[in-house]
Amino acid sequence: MSTNVATQGTSRIGVETRMYFRAPDTLFFTFLFPFVMLAIFTAAFSAAGEVGPPGAEISMGAMYLPAMIASGIFLSGVQNLSIDIALEKSNGTLKRLGGTPLSPVAYFVGKIGQVFVTGTLQALLLILAGWLVLGIDLPTEPEKWFTFVWVFVLGLTTCALIGIALSALPRSGKSAAAVVIPIALILQFISGVYLQWSMLPDWLQNIASVFPLKWIAQGMRSVFLPEGWEALEQNESWNLPGIAIALLVWLVVGLVLSRLTFRWIRRDA
Amino acid sequence: MRSTPTDVAVRIRGLRKVYGGFAAVDGIDLDIHHGETFALLGPNGAGKSTTVEILEGYRSRTAGEVDVLGVDPAHGGRDWKSRLGIVLQSGGETGLLTVREVLRHFAGLYPNPRPVDEVIAAVGLEAKANTRVAKLSGGQQRRVDVALGIVGRPELLFLDEPTTGFDPEARQQFWELIRSLKAEGTTILLTTHYLDEAAQLADRAGVIAAGRLLDVGGIDEIGGEAARVPLVRWTDAAGEPHEERTDEPGLLVASVVAELGREPDGLEIVRPTLEDVYLDLVRSVTAIDGTTVGADDIAGAVGSQEAVA
Numbered sequence: 291m292s293t294n295v296a297t298q299g300t301s302r303i304g305v306e307t308r309m310y311f312r313a314p315d316t317l318f319f320t321f322l323f324p325f326v327m328l329a330i331f332t333a334a335f336s337a338a339g340e341v342g343p344p345g346a347e348i349s350m351g352a353m354y355l356p357a358m359i360a361s362g363i364f365l366s367g368v369q370n371l372s373i374d375i376a377l378e379k380s381n382g383t384l385k386r387l388g389g390t391p392l393s394p395v396a397y398f399v400g401k402i403g404q405v406f407v408t409g410t411l412q413a414l415l416l417i418l419a420g421w422l423v424l425g426i427d428l429p430t431e432p433e434k435w436f437t438f439v440w441v442f443v444l445g446l447t448t449c450a451l452i453g454i455a456l457s458a459l460p461r462s463g464k465s466a467a468a469v470v471i472p473i474a475l476i477l478q479f480i481s482g483v484y485l486q487w488s489m490l491p492d493w494l495q496n497i498a499s500v501f502p503l504k505w506i507a508q509g510m511r512s513v514f515l516p517e518g519w520e521a522l523e524q525n526e527s528w529n530l531p532g533i534a535i536a537l538l539v540w541l542v543v544g545l546v547l548s549r550l551t552f553r554w555i556r557r558d559a
Numbered sequence: 560m561r562s563t564p565t566d567v568a569v570r571i572r573g574l575r576k577v578y579g580g581f582a583a584v585d586g587i588d589l590d591i592h593h594g595e596t597f598a599l600l601g602p603n604g605a606g607k608s609t610t611v612e613i614l615e616g617y618r619s620r621t622a623g624e625v626d627v628l629g630v631d632p633a634h635g636g637r638d639w640k641s642r643l644g645i646v647l648q649s650g651g652e653t654g655l656l657t658v659r660e661v662l663r664h665f666a667g668l669y670p671n672p673r674p675v676d677e678v679i680a681a682v683g684l685e686a687k688a689n690t691r692v693a694k695l696s697g698g699q700q701r702r703v704d705v706a707l708g709i710v711g712r713p714e715l716l717f718l719d720e721p722t723t724g725f726d727p728e729a730r731q732q733f734w735e736l737i738r739s740l741k742a743e744g745t746t747i748l749l750t751t752h753y754l755d756e757a758a759q760l761a762d763r764a765g766v767i768a769a770g771r772l773l774d775v776g777g778i779d780e781i782g783g784e785a786a787r788v789p790l791v792r793w794t795d796a797a798g799e800p801h802e803e804r805t806d807e808p809g810l811l812v813a814s815v816v817a818e819l820g821r822e823p824d825g826l827e828i829v830r831p832t833l834e835d836v837y838l839d840l841v842r843s844v845t846a847i848d849g850t851t852v853g854a855d856d857i858a859g860a861v862g863s864q865e866a867v868a
Contacts, residue, residue: 293670298667305661391641
């Protein structure tokens with residue numbers, strides 16, 4: 291009898307999280323990047339003063355906080371896992387694990403667990419930084435925090451699964467970052483993360499709506515932006531049911547694709 | 560020799576693996592008994608790695624029967640894998656964890672692992688237990704690979720070129736480790752380029768070339784009696800070199816001395832080592848086939864569609 295999947299999975303979460311924080315490049319490009327961008331945007335646009343619809347003006351920092359939380363979810367799931375797993379495929383880690391009684395389920399529990407541990411810590415620290423350093427008012431209504439929790443959990447799970455699926459794309463570990471980072475950057479630009487959503491033309495908004503990041507960012511804006519900002523969204527509404535449906539569809543897509551594409555060994559290994 | 564799967568740890572019958580029309584493994588029959596150390600020898604691309612990876616469950620086979628610890632590796636599940644230890648030619652990248660962390664983690668995957676500190680001591684890495692694997696030397700990292708292969712207390716241990724990059728002392732220590740595993744009853748399948756290593760460790764050996772098993776036998780039987788007959792070399796009075804195989808080298812030398820009436824020039828009596836026997840065997844095949852094409856290289860180029868789900 292091999293050890294059970296729950297024990298193996300817990301053990302995987304431990305080593306995965308340890309390795310995450312010991313790798314300088316993931317620490318910077320995944321964990322710290324949203325903090326860096328929040329600081330840069332806040333500083334760069336500080337001269338613009340307050341922005342937003344009349345009666346609901348907020349600081350630039352407050353506008354960028356939900357965007358950077360969404361960015362963190364996306365990076366922690368998609369960028370982190372796709373590069374990480376592509377590297378593990380090419381450097382022999384997966385082959386070695388494939389020769390042990392490790393259950394593939396436990397392997398993924400470890401990956402998704404790592405995404406949740408690091409992603410949650412990242413989001414909490416972003417919110418704390420926004421509150422304590424930038425003096426941003428946080429929502430007080432419980433239903434806003436309820437929305438935060440489900441958008442966060444659904445968004446992060448979906449992103450983790452897409453990351454696993456996307457790891458099949460790079461031909462080698464070396465090319466993984468070069469394949470994944472441009473995709474992640476473009477999506478962040480067109481999904482209302484780096485650029486204010488309402489500034490984007492309709493056609494670009496429609497393209498972004500195909501992908502999950504737009505919906506995560508919209509969900510986070512609904513939590514952290516004051517009443518009145520929904521007028522700047524598509525159809526002038528936060529459209530929470532739309533967010534749930536879009537993310538659930540991508541969750542299923544990610545699940546099916548990762549199930550179909552994952553192998554312990556690269557096909558041409 | 561006929562045997563049922565339960566008598567042997569590994570049973571192979573008519574194994575073939577074809578990559579795009581090229582037979583990397585071309586009809587191999589082999590039994591490896593419980594508790595024995597078996598060395599699989601052969602030049603690069605002979606089909607060694609392909610054969611071993613089929614046994615490990617990493618590759619599918621084109622034809623033939625394979626039975627490893629009573630299970631067909633193509634359908635080997637987690638319980639089966641927990642009875643194996645696999646030391647691959649190149650280990651994975653676990654460099655961000657310390658030696659103890661990575662061993663503790665792997666130990667946790669097996670139902671009845673060896674104590675982690677015992678394994679660290681067995682591979683001689685006590686002083687490096689809390690060092691990240693990435694900071695170790697190549698030879699030390701190789702010892703971590705070996706430690707990961709044995710931490711699960713395997714019944715059957717696959718060692719693929721285990722001592723590449725070891726210094727002579729580390730190599731001796733490693734051999735001691737393998738002997739102790741063997742003493743505990745572990746069955747070991749060793750592939751190596753070092754013939755002295757095979758001679759030191761293995762009970763039996765098989766020589767593989769061009770996808771076929773040329774010979775199988777005890778370390779001191781392989782290649783047949785004739786290949787081991789001592790060789791006497793000398794130069795006669797006319798400066799002509801002579802070479803003769805004989806079971807009675809002493810008598811031959813005595814007659815040469817008697818004939819010359821003095822000490823012969825360039826006198827040598829050579830007892831063929833495993834390496835000499837091996838090279839003779841492999842050369843005989845390369846002479847027939849022209850060349851032993853690198854089967855594993857071709858496999859890589861063709862794209863072998865391998866997967867372990």
